[in-house]
Amino acid sequence: MEVLQDFLIPFLDIRLLLLVAAGTFAGIIIGAIPGLSVTMGVALLLSLTYSWEMYDSLALMLGVYFGGVFGGSRAAILINMPGAPSSVATTFDGYPMAQKGEAKLALTLTTIFSFVGGIVGVLILATAAPLVSKIAIHFAQRDYLLLALLGLLLVGSLSKGATGKGIFAAGAGIIIGLVGMDTIGGGSRFTFGSFQLMNGVNFVVAILGLFGMSEILYQMKNLSAEGKASILKKTAFPTIAFLLKFLPLSLRVSVLGVLIGALPGAGGEIAALLGYDHAKQTVKNPNRPFGEGAHAGVIAPEAANNAAIGGALIPLLTLGIPGDAVTAIFIGALFIHGLQPGPLLMEQSGDLFWMMVGSATLANIFLLIFGLAVVTIFIRIITVPNQILLPIIAVITVIGSYALNNNITDVYWMLGFGFIGFFMKVYKFPVAPLVLGIILGPLVDTSFRRAYMGSDGGFDFLLGFVNAPITLILTIVFVFTLVSQTSMFQQLKAKFKKA
Incomplete structure (x- = not known):
């Protein structure tokens, strides 16, 4: 009974309810503006609310957290510019849907299934936090390496028929991602003596340039004085049967997102990429090919990255370990209010745990309400003539990067x-693999080197891929995925279907 009372605190306290609502709405706006990151928003709130009551401060921060991750999909769909790194995968099919006149449907689907992913994340946080934290803490460096390699296998599907160019772009992205100070050895790499390059290349800046500014320059080639309202189709609200068709997929990628989110340092962007890859591998007969406006291509990454929030809160509340940059700020908030994050937090401050679960649930409810309510407002963005829209986006991009x-x-x-x-x-090189390499390259580098240094090298290093249950499962998944993408396997599969 006490657990239920603590859980319902945000629902019954009008002040907390309004703070969660305000935080969620503000988070959506922050997430929708490229360059204004969720981490920045939550950090700013921490500096403004440190003197508040603990419940008030955490409720507002949780609202911004959930709203901000979701808000990144708005810009990703409408202008092909991810509002947050975790929304990169949403651009792959979200923007093509908008170009085909289905922007309203894309925004609606991402809202509904972001809510599904968020609720799944909160449910697992509430019911299985200790179990998930035990699984996450047993992840070794080889497991991080395999996850990163699984993400890199997306290069084939993101290359749109130009696999060679996609591999080249991904390789270039990995090299760019390695620029700066070596986090293991302390030396500098690809800096050419420049002090400015010692900190490396901020992948958010790269995303803003590759998706935002490049799109502005490309569209300037074909400026038209006419508006774009004609490309919008009159789309009815999705039917229950239509939504239920994607529910199993959303549940699967949500569980995947929770597990990825619970891994310290993994983050929602990796969860979204792996969720997208899972959809591509498992969805049969999509409405369109992936990368050309597939419905599952917007549902999977959004469900996964919102579920990853619940996953990121698990190591925070059970082990005192931040799951991502935002939860690291939450640790600071708990310290400010006199609490010690760690295994004893749930036992000594159970009311705080359940209040945060309740606030997270409430934030997802407001996310659904606000997300659906402002669809028609957001959708007006793409009806604005390019002569007006492109300069505005350019200014926002410059301000966001600064x-x-x-x-x-x-x-x-x-x-x-x-x-x-x-x-x-212009020369038909896919941009997405370059971003993929920039994001995953550092993870491949550090996890491989740490795993190799942790072994005796050679055969012992290779043996490590089969001597632990988690590593063995990921190795099998990686090998199967790699083989399934080879041309020989595709030819055998086609022959089997004909037979």
Whole structure:
């Protein structure tokens, strides 16, 4: 009974309810503006609310957290510019849907299934937090390596028929991701003596340039004085049968998202990429090929990255370990209010745990309400003529890249990546594999080297891929996925279908 009372605190206390609502709405706006990250928003709130009551501060921060991750999909779908790194995978099919006049459907589907993913994450947080934390804490460096390699296998599906160009782009992305100080050895790599490169290339800046500024430059080639309202189809609200068809997929990728989110340092972007890959591997007969506006292509990454929030809160509340950058700020908030994050937190402050679960549930409810309520407002963005819209997006992109670190150098990097992305589009090089390499390259590098240094090298290193249950399962999944994407396997599969 006490657990239920603690859980219902945000629902029954009008002040907390309004704070969660305000935080969720503000988070959606922050997430929808490229460059204004969720981490930045939550960090700002921590500095503003440290003198507040603990419940009030955490309720507002949780609202911004859930709303911000979801809000990134708005810009990803409408203008092909991810509002957050975790929304990169949403651009793969979300923007093509918008170009085909299905922006309203894409926004509606991402809202509904973001809610599903968020609720699944909260349910697992409430019921299986200790179990998931035990699984997460047993992940070794080889397991992180296999997860990153699984993500890199998306290169084939993101290359749109130009596999060679996609592999080249991904390789270039990995090299860019390795620029800067070596986190293991302490040396510098690919810096050419430049002090500015010692901190590496901020992948958010790269995303803003490759997806945002490059799209602006590319569309400037074909400016039209006419509006774009004609491309919008009159889309009815999805039927229950239509939504139920995707429910099993959303539940599967949500569980995957929770597990990825619970891994320290993994983050929602990796959860979204793996969720997208899972959809591509398992969805039979999609309405369109993936990458050309498949419905499952927007549902899977959004369900996964919102579920990852619940996963990221698990190590925070059970082990005192941050699952991502935002939960690291939450640890600071708990310290400020005199609490010690760790295994004893749930026992000594059970009311706090269930209040946070209740606030997270409430944030997802408001996410659904606000997300559906403002669909028609967001959708007006793509009806604005390019002569007006493109300069506005350009200004937002410049401001967003500068706001990341208050550094003009990031603006120069963003512009550089914008021109790179423009020429890649002109010469039919896929941009997504380049971003994939920038995001996953550092994880491949550090996890491989740490795993190798933790073994005796050679055969012992290879043996490590089969001597632990989690590693063995991931190895089998990786090998199966790799084999299934080879041309020989595809030919055998086609012959089997004909027979």
